[in-house]
Amino acid sequence: MAEKVTIATVARHAQVSRQTVSNVLNAPHIVREETRRRVQEAISALGYRANQAARQMRTGRSRLIAVRIEPTRDGINGSVLDRFLHGLTETADAAGYRVMLYTARDDDQEIATYDDLLGAYDLDAFVLTGTKHGDPRTAWLAEREVPFVTFGRPWDALDGHPWVDVDGAAGTAQVTRHLLDAGHQRIAFLGWPAGSGVGDDRYAGWRTTMTAAGHDVAGLRRESEDGIAEGERELRDLLAHDVPPTAVVCASDSLALGALQAARDSAAPVAVVGFDDTPVAAAVGLSSVSQPLSAAAARCVDLLTTLLDGQPTDHRVLLTPTLVLRHTA
Amino acid sequence: MAEKVTIATVARHAQVSRQTVSNVLNAPHIVREETRRRVQEAISALGYRANQAARQMRTGRSRLIAVRIEPTRDGINGSVLDRFLHGLTETADAAGYRVMLYTARDDDQEIATYDDLLGAYDLDAFVLTGTKHGDPRTAWLAEREVPFVTFGRPWDALDGHPWVDVDGAAGTAQVTRHLLDAGHQRIAFLGWPAGSGVGDDRYAGWRTTMTAAGHDVAGLRRESEDGIAEGERELRDLLAHDVPPTAVVCASDSLALGALQAARDSAAPVAVVGFDDTPVAAAVGLSSVSQPLSAAAARCVDLLTTLLDGQPTDHRVLLTPTLVLRHTA
C-alpha cells in the first residue's frame, strides 16, 4: 500500500508550502497562475485527496447532510421517497456533499437523533420529508439555527424555513381538466381524510377545477386511509349510486390501483388516474401524476448549499408535476 | 448556545486528566470504579459527546459504513433494497455506526467512488448488494484489504469474502412442497433467464423439489425478464397448452402479479405464489416468499463489526425465508 498522501506531501512535491496547497484548493484566485498549475499537477500525480476529518475538525463543517429513511409503510408510496433519496444522493454528490442516513420511530426520537448527529458528526444540514401540521422537528432545528430544508411545505403559515414541494393541487387540476376535455362530466375524487396537508392540497385541485367548470361536486368525493383495498371499496361504493361517475381522480396510486379493480367489474367504463407515478402504475398502465422528484431533490441541495454559504435565498420552491397518460384515462 | 463541550471540559469537571476520560470511554476496565463513576456523571451532566472527526483523525476509523443506493429500476423489487437499507440503518445505529449513501451508474464508476470515499472520509467498510458473476467490485476491495460484506453470495466459487444471503432455493422449495401437499401436480415455474445467480437459485428449489417428488418438469418452466406484463404473457401462454398447470411458482412478485392477471381469466383456478413479499403483494393478497431482510441487515452489521474489531468470523450466513400464505395459494 502506498504511504499516506497529505497536504505536506503535495507541498514538498510542488516545492511550495502547505498553506499554498490549501489555498489552491479553497481559494484558487489568490494563488499565482503558474504556482497553481504546479500544485494541481502534484495533486493529480500523487492522487491526493483532502482528508475530510481533518478539514472538518478545523472548519467545523463536515460536508455531510442527514436524511431520514422511513420504515416502508406502504411499498407503493415508499418508492417515492426512494426515488427522492436517489436524486438527493446524486446531486449532493455533485455539490461535494454526502448523504448520511438515520431512522427514527417518532418525532421525539428523531429530535434526539438530531442532537446525537450534531454532537458527534457536526452535520452541516438536514433534509426533512413528510412535513405535517404542527411539526415539532422544524421548530427544534430552527431554534438551534441548524440549517435544514424540508421536502414538503410547512402547513402552518407561521413557519418561515426553506422548503421545496410539488404542487399537488396543480396536479389534480391538470388531471381534472384533461378528463373534462375528454368529455367526462361526473368526475369523482378518492382522497384521504381531511387534515393531512398533502391530501387536502390534492383534493383542492380537483374541487376548484370542477366548480370553475360549473360542475356540482356533491356526492362525488370519498375519503379513506391509503391502500389498495380501500380504493376498491370506495369506488365500488360510488359506482353503486344512481348516477355513477365516469371517471375518478385519486390521491395516490394505491387508491387508484384499488379503484382500477372496481372499475374492471363495472358495466360502463370508468377512467382512473392515480398520483405519484410509481413504477407499479407504469407496469399496470395506470395514468398518473408524476412528481419531478429528481428536480425536487436537486432544488433541496441547491437551497442547502446556498444556505450553507451564508447567502440569502428565495426560501420556497414549488414545482409543477406532470400528467403521464397511459391506458386508464 | 452553550459553549462547546470537549473532553477537556469533562476532565476539568470530574477533576481528572483528559486521558482518563478517554479511557473511561474506550477502555473502561482499566479505570478505577469510583473514578469511572465520577467521569460518567460529568459526561451526562455536561451532555458531552465525542467528536467523531477528531477521533477519526487520530484513529483512522470513522464509524461510517457506505452503502450504494440503486436507481429504482422496478418499484416492486426496489422496495426490497429499501427495507434492507432501513434495517441496516437501524442495526448500524445500535452498533454505533452510521450509514452513508452513494450512487453509481456502473461498476467502474462505483469503484472510482470507493477510492473517493476511502480517501476523503476514511470509511470503515462497505456493504455491497446485488452480487453477480465475475463481480469486479469485490476483487478491487479485497485487493486493497478494505473490509466489506455483500448481501448476496458470491456466485463465483473462488471468492472468499464475508457474505449474507437468503436461501432462494429453500424458499421456492418450500412453496413447491406446500403446493404439492395441497394436491397440485402440475406446478409451473416463472423465472428469469439463466445466468443470474439469484434466478438460478430460485429455479433450483422448484426443480429439485418437483423431481424429488417424482414429477416431470418438462414444459413447465418459463423464462423472461422481470415485469408484470412479462408475467402475464408467460402464464397466459402456459395456460393455452393441452394440460395447463394448476399452480405457478414465480421468481418475483412482479412476475406473480402479472401471472395473477392471467390466472383471473382462466377457466380453472390457478394458484400463484410470488417472491419477496413486497408490500404490493400484501395489499393484493398474493402469497409470497418473505426474505428476512431485517435479520439479513443485522447479520451484515454483525459481520462487519467483528471484522473491524479484527476478530475472525464465520464468513458466510445463509438465512431461510418464510412462506407467507394469503388468498392466492
Added chain:
DNA sequence: CCAGAAACTTTGAACGATCTAATCCTGCCC
C-alpha cells in the same frame, strides 16, 4: 534607484481526540 504597496508565500498555532511514555500511588514482601 528606492520607498511603499500589492501580491504572494511561509510559519506556527489550533481544532479535539488518542497514543506513547513517564509518573504517581498503593499495597506487599523481606
Added chain:
DNA sequence: GGGCAGGATTAGATCGTTCAAAGTTTCTGG
C-alpha cells in the same frame, strides 16, 4: 522501612487541515 510490582493516572506529542499573522518577492511611480 526500603524496594518493588503493577495498576491508575498524567503530560506531551501527534493526526491533517485551516486560520492568523508575519515574511518575502514583485511591481509601481516618483
